[in-house]
Amino acid sequence: MPTPVVSARGLGVSFGSVAVLVDVDLDLPPGAALCLTGANGAGKSTLLRCVTGLLTPQAGTVSVFGATPDGSATFWRRVATTVEQPTWYLGLTVREHVELVRLAGGGDPADGHVDELFAVLGLAALADATPDVLSSGQRQRMLLAAVLARPSDLLVLDEPEQRLDTEIRPVVAGLLRDHLAGGGSLLLASHDPSFVAALGCPTLRLGADAS
Numbered sequence: 715m716p717t718p719v720v721s722a723r724g725l726g727v728s729f730g731s732v733a734v735l736v737d738v739d740l741d742l743p744p745g746a747a748l749c750l751t752g753a754n755g756a757g758k759s760t761l762l763r764c765v766t767g768l769l770t771p772q773a774g775t776v777s778v779f780g781a782t783p784d785g786s787a788t789f790w791r792r793v794a795t796t797v798e799q800p801t802w803y804l805g806l807t808v809r810e811h812v813e814l815v816r817l818a819g820g821g822d823p824a825d826g827h828v829d830e831l832f833a834v835l836g837l838a839a840l841a842d843a844t845p846d847v848l849s850s851g852q853r854q855r856m857l858l859a860a861v862l863a864r865p866s867d868l869l870v871l872d873e874p875e876q877r878l879d880t881e882i883r884p885v886v887a888g889l890l891r892d893h894l895a896g897g898g899s900l901l902l903a904s905h906d907p908s909f910v911a912a913l914g915c916p917t918l919r920l921g922a923d924a925s
């Protein structure tokens with residue numbers, strides 16, 4: 715079996731006396747996707763935060779590309795995520811944000827990829843708007859455009875379908891399948907069974923009702 719892109723063993727996280735993650739194991743092979751499911755509060759975001767190095771578990775180990783996630787520039791060159799809420803820069807347009815993210819990730823902002831993403835995600839008419847005037851669903855589309863514009867080996871996405879209308883959800887699933895087809899890996903959390911079915915990936919259920 716190839717070395718997993720993400721591997722966790724015996725992961726444990728508690729907040730005060732509340733144990734949120736208990737003895738969680740997972741392996742994500744290269745080029746594969748895995749979706750975390752479970753009720754509100756089951757610990758999906760907490761696990762994604764451990765994988766992106768934003769939270770250190772109290773028990774167990776996490777490894778990403780064979781090393782403990784450390785938030786270093788080297789780590790972030792390979793990993794793109796929507797786990798943390800982004801900061802938008804006042805005065806920069808939707809296009810300028812997404813092009814900047816692509817440039818910072820080592821991509822060419824003028825190679826047409828950003829325009830393709832805008833067309834597919836229905837953002838073309840909003841490219842010259844600033845994020846503050848967007849609806850929450852339009853802002854989510856922009857966030858996804860940015861994360862997909864950035865070349866990455868691993869996408870870590872927290873409920874990418876949130877706030878999106880039902881028409882665009884299969885489109886986003888298609889973009890994520892393209893990422894996988896290109897050899898990338900995907901770890902996500904989702905509450906939408908149709909979205910997960912469109913991705914066609916295995917699931918890992920967290921929480922008290924996990925079997």
Ligand SMILES: Nc1ncnc2c1ncn2[C@@H]1O[C@H](COP(=O)(O)OP(=O)(O)OP(=O)(O)O)[C@@H](O)[C@H]1O
Nearest residue numbers: 729730734752753754755756757758759760761903
């Ligand atoms: N920094 C924190 N301090 C205290 N409690 C926290 C902290 N972060 C998360 N929790 C708690 O941990 C539990 C799991 O939260 P988490 O956000 O991981 O759940 P989730 O499965 O992603 O939920 P949702 O489906 O609502 O997004 C919740 O009870 C939450 O209140």
